[in-house]
Amino acid sequence: MSERQTKSFLMQRLREIGVEPASRHGQNFLIDLNLVQMIVDSAELDRRDVVLEVGTGTGSLTAMMAQQAAQVVTVEIDGHLYELASEQLLEFDNVTMLHTDALKNKNHFNPEVLDTLGGRLAAVPDSRLKLVANLPYNVATPILSNLLSCEHTPHSMVATIQKEVAERIVAQPWTKDYSALSVWMQAQCDCEIVRVMAPSVFWPRPKVDSAIIRIVVNEEKRNSIPDPTYFHQFVRSIFLHRRKFLRANVVAAMKKHLNKEQVDQLMDEMDFGPDTRTEQLAVETLLAFTEKVRAVAPAWKL
Structure with a gap:
């Protein structure tokens, strides 16, 4: 591990294969080894766990997880990195590497990834799915939010993401970061920021701060949402113009x-005044309001 994720090692290995980090794929390698260890420790892996990693990189994080988890399914879109990581991961028979995009589109996972996960989960007794990844900034939000809608519900998700996105996930009502993403994640999960990270712990350095976020699925919360798809779409629609009054957003x-x-x-039934804004409503209140709307407009779709 000490050789595989230092800046000098990464620069040398990429130079050897004649490539440079690709900004279009969000390739920023975490070079602080203590923080890589913190990601693994935060995931609390054991032999029940099937891990999904999006962004294999050089395979350093993958190798650490493979020593603790039952199976690791790791996805890398970049062909050069896929080949490089393949060499590093040869010794692990519990690692499945996929050279593909983890997402089919911004709202759906790649079926190949889901099928592979399904097979690995079925083969492990009492299996639990965990996402653990240094996520590329450009796919962090769809990866985290869409995995909650997949057929294989994750037990937890630990990821490095842009600090701004992490703050949106944990944001509370009446704050500038409170959004549809906040509501969707908090309605189903217990979310916390484990660590904020400066650009200097990555190579190449990103232009913004990052954070390690830990998201644990709460089954009691999930079971309290009668129609998750409806709830997700309705919340997204009324947060499109979060500064406007709630009534105007719902009417639109x-x-x-x-x-x-x-x-x-409907607003009277919820005791909402004419000046109520979407951004001031707690998750539980938004869920209750969604159910009132769904009762009279069950066929609505975004």
């Missing part, structure tokens, strides 16, 4: 399904 989102009088009635 439901214009083909509810008239203004119906919206006013």
Whole structure:
């Protein structure tokens, strides 16, 4: 491990194969070995765990996880890094490498990735799916949010992501970072920022701070959402213009399904005043409001 993730090692190995980090793939390698260890420790891996890693990189984090988990499925979109990591991971028979994009599109995972995970999960008794990754900034939000909608529900997710995104995930009502992402994640999970990281712990250095975030799925919370897809889409629609009054957002989102009088009635039932804003509503309140809307407009789709 000490040889595989230092700046000098990375520069040398990439130079040997004639490539440079690709900004389009968000390739910023974590070169502080203590922080790499912190990611693994935060995931609390054991032999029940099937790990999904998005962004294999050089395989250093992969190798550390393979020593603790039952299986690791690691996905790398870059062909050069895929070949480099393949050499580093030859000794591990519990690592499955996929050379592909983890996402089919911004709202769905790649079916190949899900099928592979399904096979590994089925082969491990009492298996648990965990996402553990140094996520490229450009896919962090869709990876974390979409995995909660997949057929294989994760037990937990530990990832390095842009600090701004991490702050949005844990944000509370009435704050500038509170958003649809905050609501979607907190409605199903217990979320915490483990560590904030300066650009200097990466190579190449990103232009912004990063954070390690730990997200643990809370089954009691998930079971309290009758229709997760409806809830997700409705929350996204009323946060499109978060500074506007809630009434205006709901009227705009439901214009083909509810008239203004119906919206006013629903708001009265929730004791919302005319100046209520979406950004001030707690997760539980938004879930209750969604169910009132769904009861009178069940066919609505974003």
